[in-house]
Amino acid sequence: MTTDAVDLRASFHVVTGGAGFIGTNLARALSGAGAEVLILDDLSLGQRGYLPPGKAIRFAQVDVADREALSAALSQASGYPSVEVWHFCANSDIQAGAHDPKLDLRSTFQTTFALLEEMRVRGWTTINFASTSAVYGDQGDTPLNETATLLPISNYGAMKVASEAVIRASCESFLTTARIFRFPNVVGMPATHGVIFDFVRRLIADPICLSVLGNGEQQKPYLHVGELIEAMLFIRCRTAAGHHIFNIGPLDAGTRVNQIAQLVCQAIAPRAAIAYGVDPRGWIGDVPRFRYDVSRLLRLGWKPSKTSSQAVEKAISEIVDHELRGR
Amino acid sequence: MTTDAVDLRASFHVVTGGAGFIGTNLARALSGAGAEVLILDDLSLGQRGYLPPGKAIRFAQVDVADREALSAALSQASGYPSVEVWHFCANSDIQAGAHDPKLDLRSTFQTTFALLEEMRVRGWTTINFASTSAVYGDQGDTPLNETATLLPISNYGAMKVASEAVIRASCESFLTTARIFRFPNVVGMPATHGVIFDFVRRLIADPICLSVLGNGEQQKPYLHVGELIEAMLFIRCRTAAGHHIFNIGPLDAGTRVNQIAQLVCQAIAPRAAIAYGVDPRGWIGDVPRFRYDVSRLLRLGWKPSKTSSQAVEKAISEIVDHELRGR
Numbered sequence: 001m002t003t004d005a006v007d008l009r010a011s012f013h014v015v016t017g018g019a020g021f022i023g024t025n026l027a028r029a030l031s032g033a034g035a036e037v038l039i040l041d042d043l044s045l046g047q048r049g050y051l052p053p054g055k056a057i058r059f060a061q062v063d064v065a066d067r068e069a070l071s072a073a074l075s076q077a078s079g080y081p082s083v084e085v086w087h088f089c090a091n092s093d094i095q096a097g098a099h100d101p102k103l104d105l106r107s108t109f110q111t112t113f114a115l116l117e118e119m120r121v122r123g124w125t126t127i128n129f130a131s132t133s134a135v136y137g138d139q140g141d142t143p144l145n146e147t148a149t150l151l152p153i154s155n156y157g158a159m160k161v162a163s164e165a166v167i168r169a170s171c172e173s174f175l176t177t178a179r180i181f182r183f184p185n186v187v188g189m190p191a192t193h194g195v196i197f198d199f200v201r202r203l204i205a206d207p208i209c210l211s212v213l214g215n216g217e218q219q220k221p222y223l224h225v226g227e228l229i230e231a232m233l234f235i236r237c238r239t240a241a242g243h244h245i246f247n248i249g250p251l252d253a254g255t256r257v258n259q260i261a262q263l264v265c266q267a268i269a270p271r272a273a274i275a276y277g278v279d280p281r282g283w284i285g286d287v288p289r290f291r292y293d294v295s296r297l298l299r300l301g302w303k304p305s306k307t308s309s310q311a312v313e314k315a316i317s318e319i320v321d322h323e324l325r326g327r
Numbered sequence: 328m329t330t331d332a333v334d335l336r337a338s339f340h341v342v343t344g345g346a347g348f349i350g351t352n353l354a355r356a357l358s359g360a361g362a363e364v365l366i367l368d369d370l371s372l373g374q375r376g377y378l379p380p381g382k383a384i385r386f387a388q389v390d391v392a393d394r395e396a397l398s399a400a401l402s403q404a405s406g407y408p409s410v411e412v413w414h415f416c417a418n419s420d421i422q423a424g425a426h427d428p429k430l431d432l433r434s435t436f437q438t439t440f441a442l443l444e445e446m447r448v449r450g451w452t453t454i455n456f457a458s459t460s461a462v463y464g465d466q467g468d469t470p471l472n473e474t475a476t477l478l479p480i481s482n483y484g485a486m487k488v489a490s491e492a493v494i495r496a497s498c499e500s501f502l503t504t505a506r507i508f509r510f511p512n513v514v515g516m517p518a519t520h521g522v523i524f525d526f527v528r529r530l531i532a533d534p535i536c537l538s539v540l541g542n543g544e545q546q547k548p549y550l551h552v553g554e555l556i557e558a559m560l561f562i563r564c565r566t567a568a569g570h571h572i573f574n575i576g577p578l579d580a581g582t583r584v585n586q587i588a589q590l591v592c593q594a595i596a597p598r599a600a601i602a603y604g605v606d607p608r609g610w611i612g613d614v615p616r617f618r619y620d621v622s623r624l625l626r627l628g629w630k631p632s633k634t635s636s637q638a639v640e641k642a643i644s645e646i647v648d649h650e651l652r653g654r
């Protein structure tokens with residue numbers, strides 16, 4: 001299935017974090033499928049320039065954790081018979097959250113809490129939530145399915161666990177449908193953070209040497225944002241009311257950080273030296289390797305067409321093009 | 328092992344919620360083992376009259392979620408070389424939390440967050456946390472061990488999941504030791520809430536008829552608070568640094584609510600009628616039945632001496648005595 005097959009005419013969708021990396025791709029897809037879309041974003045990581053164009057897309061700059069401001073922004077959706085929420089705003093800077101846990105508390109968890117409170121009083125009963133493989137923590141090479149224990153090792157992962165938990169509890173009171181999407185590492189444009197973006201920017205600034213956090217052996221599954229959006233819309237259309245959790249990811253065991261470093265060097269500065277650290281982890285809360293079991297999503301009928309490495313290669317090409325074009 | 332065997336001389340322990348049902352029993356046991364104890368409690372559910380006596384026990388009335396007030400209260404522990412924290416304050420009124428999720432957010436989760444922040448800046452590295460079977464949600468008759476999926480169906484359970492998650496993440500940065508105790512239903516004195524306390528109070532007020540929330544078939548494992556304290560101190564002394572999760576509970580499948588209703592009637596008003604509802608759940612977020620797998624605790628070497636029904640009978644006798652004595 002491609003997103004072309006999705007028909008969302010006459011439906012209204014709120015996308016929090018819709019000016020960010022994944023949110024803006026989602027909002028474009030929803031709008032492309034005929035939906036009316038209201039984007040909420042505080043523009044702390046997202047950018048106005050990322051907002052997809054179109055008459056059916058509205059935007060409000062708002063801190064979703066601020067209940068009063070959120071309520072005012074959501075009043076634009078009043079009068080629509082059914083409103084579906086895609087909660088995608090969060091602090092995506094995991095390293096920053098390791099130094100100041102209040103960042104994740106506010107941007108990742110309190111946004112969820114405030115949003116659920118608003119949904120409850122407004123009688124909105126469907127939420128789609130951007131969760132993460134980080135909820136599982138570091139479980140080595142065990143392939144993780146959706147029933148695996150949640151032992152997050154970052155505050156980012158912890159606040160996603162917390163968000164999942166309050167969403168689950170809300171299914172007992174007012175929510176009829178909750179879809180929890182657990183993302184792997186997602187790559188593509190518009191890049192705002194992440195290993196590829198970081199390497200590209202730093203190699204452009206210093207084409208002599210690229211220094212890598214950790215020993216480079218970290219290995220993670222990568223998915224291109226285009227495939228992620230396709231998978232989410234597929235799940236959205238193929239699941240009925242209830243509480244659903246889906247890992248979304250490639251079928252392979254992932255790509256290593258040293259492979260990504262080499263690919264980025266090849267694209268920008270083929271003669272650059274690459275300096276690795278000694279720690280198996282890039283930073284506190286970094287999960288050095290994890291394996292995803294995506295059989296639930298395969299059974300539902302969706303399969304990614306790219307491997308981790310293909311997703312990474314495509315994203316490198318897109319990001320390098322964009323970064324060099326601006327010069 | 329009994330708690331008599333525990334020697335905590337020359338150690339300093341902070342007990343949040345130490346004026347509440349379980350906290351006050353814990354504080355007494357710690358003090359009995361020779362520890363110095365600082366109790367923090369906002370007295371919203373706990374009571375000053377429950378505070379155990381003794382020179383080595385200090386008390387501060389404080390809202391633990393209020394970082395500034397918490398910091399001031401904890402300054403009493405400054406100067407002690409090592410401080411261990413027992414985080415036991417929470418909103419224990421699960422039904423109230425179903426109506427107003429902000430109750431659980433503040434009393435159960437934001438207390439954990441603020442406490443961890445304080446521990447981090449103070450260099451305190453050991454936390455013992457009062458968690459709950461409610462983190463598992465409703466998984467029917469499957470015996471639940473500590474690796475089971477967490478799908479809470481109450482805001483109370485969700486905020487305990489959230490608390491566990493931030494504690495787990497903190498083990499990557501500053502905590503060296505975290506012990507997560509997942510309680511079953513705990514009974515005993517001083518009762519502040521719970522099914523036995525509720526039945527006793529209502530039967531004393533109206534000895535003609537006892538109306539029960541739900542159909543009475545709800546079946547849960549019960550543990551007497553005396554055994555709970557014993558188990559926690561056992562775990563505390565038998566586990567080294569690291570992150571530990573333990574279910575604590577009886578070995579049996581639990582006691583039904585209709586059995587409890589009959590026992591309370593026998594004790595107070597043997598001729599009272601019992602009127603049951605029709606719903607299998609007592610309220611939104613009530614888990615009608617669950618089974619606990621406590622084999623991890625058995626392997627560590629601790630075994631409860633009472634069954635669920637024996638724990639319930641002992642607690643009924645204690646609570647009835649106390650409630651009738653006051654008349």
